[in-house]
Amino acid sequence: MFLFALVYTAGTVSGMYGRGFGFLTFAILLVILIAECVATKGSFSGVRCIVVLLILISSAVFATAQFRYTSVEENRDSYMQYMTDEKSVIVWGKIYKTEYKYFSYRYYMTDCVVQPGYGKAFGRKISCGDVVVYCDSKSAHLGDYMKACGKIGLFKSATNEGEFDRARFYRSQGIDFSVNADNIKTSAGKHAWYYHRLEKLRDTLLTSLLEVTDETTAGVLSSMLLGDKSYLDDEIKDLYQISGISHILAISGLHISIVGMAFYKLLRKR
Structure with a gap:
């Protein structure tokens, strides 16, 4: 200890x-x-x-x-000293998380390589941290490799005491910057079918929640059960944070323990 x-x-x-x-x-x-x-x-x-x-x-x-x-x-x-807002880049990476929020799709990529400038002027390729790609349409899936052309969006630091520091938050997760994509190309990665099946299962379960209840309740349930906060209402999220129980909205060790113990008890009975 x-x-x-x-x-x-x-x-x-x-x-x-x-x-x-x-x-x-x-x-x-x-x-x-x-x-x-x-x-x-x-x-x-x-x-x-x-x-x-x-x-x-x-x-x-x-x-x-x-x-x-x-x-x-x-x-x-x-390399971050050369990455500025609205700078045109090409970025390559593997998608490890997808999210739909604020009427746009977000693709979180790892093992990324970025090339400043595209069109007539190309810079050299640089290995970088993780990147978030924003797109208006769903054109990629979990486990795919993506090539995105667009403009950089740097995360803003907190300017007032107590304000949410977006730059520090994403930096703690290893994410360097975001890209507002103009053009996207994807290719299926190794074992992509496995990730596609998981994504399809999550989407099916989310659709079932939306069918049997209203959107607000479905947002809370999908956060608790699926770890998907796409439909979570901001006011509901704020209420959970003010009450100090926002951890309920995340897939935590407690959730995994409950599922694990359920399987354990089932196997013991068998």
Whole structure:
């Protein structure tokens, strides 16, 4: 437990005050823990050897994660300085999530490559983070590879205290920017049929909810049961957030546990 507390504390300090302070905090706590293990009996023996070994392993993991994070951030900053609002680009990637919201389709792509400029002037291709593509019509499916031509839309940072910080939210998910697509081309990826079947099943269940109840109730039920917030009313969402129970609208570990226990009980009876 204290190993988790050690890494968590150092990571929190690193996020608030910079990586240098994070490393310093981690080193100080590490020295204190090792000194405590040695001072108890004056030597390494038994459980203390294991504890010190775990501490050293955790320190190696922490340092590796910090260096990897630093390299990823430096690489991101190197190409994001060239990505500006309304800049024409071509982006390639694999769709891992689809969503219909505010009368437009959203395609979340991973393993992305972006090429600034299209038409007569092409730039070099750059590997980037995840990208959200906005489109007026449903022209792609889950698991497909997409090539989208359009203009960049950068996410806005919060300008007032307490305001939702869209840029930080998407950055925490590894999403760099959005693209308002003018032209889209898709091709079926490997095992695309599997993703297509899952998407079709979700759409069928959502259609059934819309048939047996009104749109507002169907939006809440689809969020709880399918993880699809496409039809979730903004006022309903705000009410759940104000009440502090917005986690009910997400597919959480509790939902998975309930389904898993149901299968477990069924199999035990069989």
